[in-house]
Structure formats: C-alpha cells, structure tokens
Amino acid sequence: MIDWLMVEHFKKEEFTCKCGCGLNNINDDVVYMLDTARQWANIPFKINCGCRCKKHNKDVGGVTDSAHTKGLAVDISTPSDSVRFSIVSALLKVGFKRVLLYDTFIHCDMDLSKPNPILIIMK
Template identity: 40%
Template sequence: MITSKYFKEDEFNRCSPSCSLQDMKQTTISKLDTAREVAGIPFVLTSAYRSPEHDRSKGRSGTGAHTIGRAIDIRCNTSRNRFLVVNALLKAGFKRIGVGKTFVHADDSETHDQEVIWLY
C-alpha cells in the first residue's frame, strides 16, 4: 500500500478514468514527502498519476512519467515559493524538474534524461 505523510488520497483523484495515490510509486511519494518537509510550506498538487487514456485525451503522449506514477506537479504562484519548492525537490533527490509560470513539475523516471531542468 502506497502511503504519504503529507498528502491525502483525494489530492490524487484528478483524472478520468479514476486515478489514486495507489497508482503512484512509493519512491516518488517518499521523495515528495521529504521535499515538502524540507520546503516547510504546503504543497498543492495540480497533477500526479494520469492514466495513459487521460494523458492522450489532453493532447499528450500517453507515455510520460505521469502515466507510470513517477511525476507530480506542484502549484507555485510566487517566485519565492518556486525557489523553495525547486530547492526542496533537488534536496529530496529529484533529478528531473520542469518550471512553469504557475507550477513546478518533478519526476523520478529512470527512462528519461537525468539531471535536467526545463521551462514550460
């Protein structure tokens, strides 16, 4: 059973067909919990696991890190929070980070390029 110190099941139910915390990888959730603790601020998840069908319905590949339970997006509306989140994600061991205007993506996919930060 996948467990989290800081995040509740309903924070992962954001796609159709239904998604849940149980679709995530425990290693990803453990890193996310560590990052949340390091940052010292609440993390609001905007995306986590997405079924391949849901991913494709939004015009995405259906094969990204979200579809294997290894990615999360965190809402960030200020540059200070963005810094705190990115810093904490790096300290927690995430090696793949994407920065958007209103969110930060992090994943620990082992099949994608490592030690990268990109912009949306």
C-alpha cells in the same frame, strides 16, 4: 505499498487521475520524497496533477510516454517565484533528478527512462 498513515502532508486522493477513472498508481518513492520535500520547504504543496490514465493523458495533451501514466510524476502549483524557489530547492535536496519549471507549476518525476539529471525552464 505506501503506508498512508506515515505520509504527513498528502492524501492518496491528491495523486488520483483527475478524469474520474480512479487510477492511482503513484510510486511509493515519489510520495515519500515529496512528503520529505514538503517538510523541508515548510510551505504547502498543491498537487495539480499526479497519475493519469492514457485517455486523460491524451486529452490534456501529455506526451505518449508520460511519466504521469507510470505513476512517476507530479505537477505542483507555484503561485509565486518565492514559492517556486522553495519547492525546487526542496525537490533537488530530496533527490529528484528531473524538474521542469513552467509559469504556474513545477513538474517533477523519477522516470529513469528519460534524460536525467535535468532542470529545464519551459516556455
């Protein structure tokens, strides 16, 4: 169970499903690793998406077995290439093995049921 008092850079609500259902099954290790990565990057991480319920995942076009529905993934906003570089560097340094780069965000997850390690630039 996450001790949110020990998490310096994030609040629990940042990882809650955006549809309003209240689902927040975020994995402890994901949060602690993100918190450490945020500290090392020394720049804010804006969480666009954390947990998703199955309905919201379907509504946003997520894959059926999305790591977001398992509480194992987050999408982080990347407003510039320099921010993207800093965030990716920190994510890899703390041990994330699955990182997908999109134009405006980075997806990272710890879903070991999917191929890893993997670093992909998505189009």
